[in-house]
Amino acid sequence: MASKTAAAKDIITLHGSAAIVSEFFCYAANSILYNRAVYPEESFAKVKKYGLPMLLTQDESVKSFLSNLTCQISEWLEAGKLQRVVLVIMSKATGEVLERWNFRIETDAEVVEKGVSREKSDKEIMREIQAIMRQVASSITYLPCLDEPCVFDVLAYTDTDVAVPFTWVESDPKLIANPQMVKLHAFDTKIHKVDTLVSYKNDEWDEEE
């Protein structure tokens, strides 16, 4: 995280910014899995984070999956090779993609190349992340209901010169045909800027209308 505190702004390094973004993704993924009822409510436990009560899954398999994921994401963020992370929710029966949660990442190349640091208040960053988490929680008001059992997967858009780890394989982007899109807030650590957008399949009711 922020290494030292200055007067009003905190110094943020590449490692700290990568840790912030990967941690954000972990909590955002948990929040999405809870709000979209991909896993049952009783499998989540409440913790305090970003000034909000956040829900984290207690399923060991999901925990290990997300922890491995965040480690790899942090590594790619520090190398400046990560362009986007997408959390895909699919129907378990048909494999159809129902929702795509896009997290687009812009990295300051100067920081990666030269190793300089930036200044931004930790509180400001937390406030921005809090706004996104609130929007994720309120997304259930306009997102269509997921009536069938669903599974999730995570895609990483990286540079082509990235060495693919043995636990990762190349995949198709799992796009949705004619999606509805809702752009959420963004947050910026001055080293990594994260834009959030959710695209979802048109509900049958909406199509009939």
Place this chain on the structure above:
Amino acid sequence: MMLRTPPPKKARSEAGGSSTPTGDQLVIYEDSPLPAPLQTASHDHSDQHLCTYQCRQMVKSDVLDALSKAEKQAQGYQTMLQTLNQNFTQADEERKQFRDKFLYSEQELAAAKGREKVLQEQLLMEMNNSQERYTKALQSCHDLEVVKLQSEMNLRTKAESSVATAEEKAKLLEEKLSQLSGSVERERNRLNNDIAHLGKEAKLSVSRIGADLERMQCRAQSAETESDLLRSQLEDLKQKFDECLHEKTEVYKKLSSFTSEAASPSDNNVLFKTLQEELKRCEAEVREARKLKSQQLDAELLKVKLLEEKSRRERAESELSKLPELQISFDKLENELCSWKSLLNNIPGVYCPDDVVMKFSALQKEVLDSTMKIGEASTRFNQLEAALDATQLGKQNAETEAALAKEKFEALKSDVKRIEAMLALVTEEKEQLKAVVSERRKSNSDGSVSATTDGTLAQSFESSLAKKENYLKELEKELSQLKDVNNRQRDEIEHLNDKLVSEARRMKSLERDSDRLRSEISLLESKCKLGHGDFSAANTRVLRMVNTLGVENEAKQTIEALQAELQKTKERLQAVEELKSQSGDAGKLVDSHITGKIAQLKEQIATLEKREERYKTVFADRISVFRRACCELFGYKIVMDEHQRPNGIPVTRFTLQSIYAQSDDEKLEFDYESGNTSILDNQYTSQGEIAKQIEIFIRKFNSIPAFTANLTMESFNRRTLY
């Protein structure tokens, strides 16, 4: 020339009539030149007028007085003549001066006219040139403007239409692509799942069959060993039986010897019979017990078989129940593939799924090109504006030149006016001179100067002046015409300027619209890029974790299923071992029931052999079904053989023949050894095309399935006619 002496009578009589004497005056007849008229008069009056000497003297005195008076008058007249001559000379001189002045003024006039002409010509030239330039510039500007505007409008409309069509096409293609990609993904996933499922099932079935085979082999081996042991036991028992018989005969002999010695042989026989009967009964009981045991074993085995067959039935029924679904899914997949192929055929330039991505990238490039064209059109608009500004500057320059020319005209006009004023003054002086000259002509007839020349000169001057005036009038007319033309041109220029201003406003509004559209397009593109997940394959790679939760769950399920099967097999093994141990104990304990045991063993061997045969037939059936399914699914007849290399290492050889092969020589041979498969060279694989494919797919990409699939497609295409 001025004549000093008076002219003769006739001239004088002609000239003056005042010297002729009248009847009242005395006519003096004298010899002087004067009296020529007197002489004539005296002839007429000689008779009448004869005077005396006194009268003559008086007359002489009178005449002398008259003469003196006349002389005095003559002198006076002479002086007057002289003065007149002097005046005349002065007038001549003045006239000469005036004439010189007039000539000078004429020269000046001529020079001024010449200058005027030259200036006018220059002005006319300049005006003409400027007019030509102006008209040319205007025409060129007008034409350029019109052409450029038209071309730009056409370009803009074309670009807009192309952008709209490209956008529509891109949208349609995106929709189609997304649909295609989704359907392709679904198909792929389904196919992959089905293939994985089928593969797993096949693997499981193969593994099960292998395990069953191994079990059967183990059982057969164990049965063989048991049979060997039993045979050895049998032999031992036979030996023992022979020994027992031998002992029995000896005992019988002994008994017979004993019975011959003894008194009651019948009791011993009875005992022997009873013993034999008991033995028989025991043997029968043992046989029955053994039969029951064997029946129990058979029943248990049958139960196990029943359970196995029930499970197989259930599996077969589940698979059968799945078959229609699979068939439906296959039909759906085929329909989707056909629709996908038809869609691909509808998309121009797309012949396979990979081309869709290329086509999409090409369409994206076209959209970018259209935006580039729009940018170029905007730059052209800017260039046109610059050109218009330049033309406006040129117009302003032409206007300034026209103003300068007008000023020159005005200056020339003022010069002309001055010249005209000078001419007027000169003409006035001429008239004055004329008047003076006419007066002199009247007063002095002798010393008069030939006024005709003055008159002709004045007339010539007048005519030249008139001509000049006419010329000036013509010039003024031309000037007025030029002014009218200039005014018309000015009006046209103002009209064109108004048009230019309106066109410039239109251009600015169009530029604003284009900027707005560009911003909207960029926003939509960013949205699409952000939301739709599009990416360029040159810069981006999409990765996902292999060890996903679904795979883990599936692996867990398979692990659990395998563990359950292991437990079952362990239980069965334990039961079999117990039965074996029980059968072994029973055989060892009861020596007298050897024949029954032998029969049982024989029966067991027969049953085992039957089972083996049954298992073999079942395996053969299953293997044939599997091979037929493999042939129908993958398009190759596979024949497996065992070979030995020269170094003695056993190698499995697979010979593949495609169902679309046109001859029996089209065979592929592979050697399989400890997990490694290698292709063998033969006549078919040494052909040019096949060798190339082997080089590409097997040597380069290390993929035999890709090679066989490609070969299948090629042979299919050769076989089927479009």
